Amino acid sequence: MLKRVYLAPDEFIAITLREILSGHDIKAMIRRFETSWLDGLPKMMKGGWGEVLVDEADAEKAEELINEFLSASDETTC
Numbered sequence: 001m002l003k004r005v006y007l008a009p010d011e012f013i014a015i016t017l018r019e020i021l022s023g024h025d026i027k028a029m030i031r032r033f034e035t036s037w038l039d040g041l042p043k044m045m046k047g048g049w050g051e052v053l054v055d056e057a058d059a060e061k062a063e064e065l066i067n068e069f070l071s072a073s074d075e076t077t078c
Contacts, residue, residue, distance in 0.1 A: 002029070002055060005062045007048040017052050017066055024065055026058045 005028075008014035014030045021028040032050035054062045 002053040003059045004051045005054050005059055006052040006066050008050050008052060010049045014050050014052055017069065020065060020069055021052075021054065021058075021062055024061070026054055026062050026065070028052055028054045028062065 006014075006017055008017065008030070011032070014032075018028045018030055030050055030052055033048070052062075052066075
């Protein structure tokens, strides 16, 4: 069963996180909320562009890796 480990604000972050997880042998997939005919409505209703999903068995490690990446990103932008 897949579990959401991150609600991505945009496609770039979603793809970046998927590739980071892949580099650590964690298979991740992206489920985007956007559809062209709804023109941004899903993003407003769901609070993000899409979600990063992993197998439940990998969820804890995936969340750790995502948090490490995000905290490193915050430090470089400050």
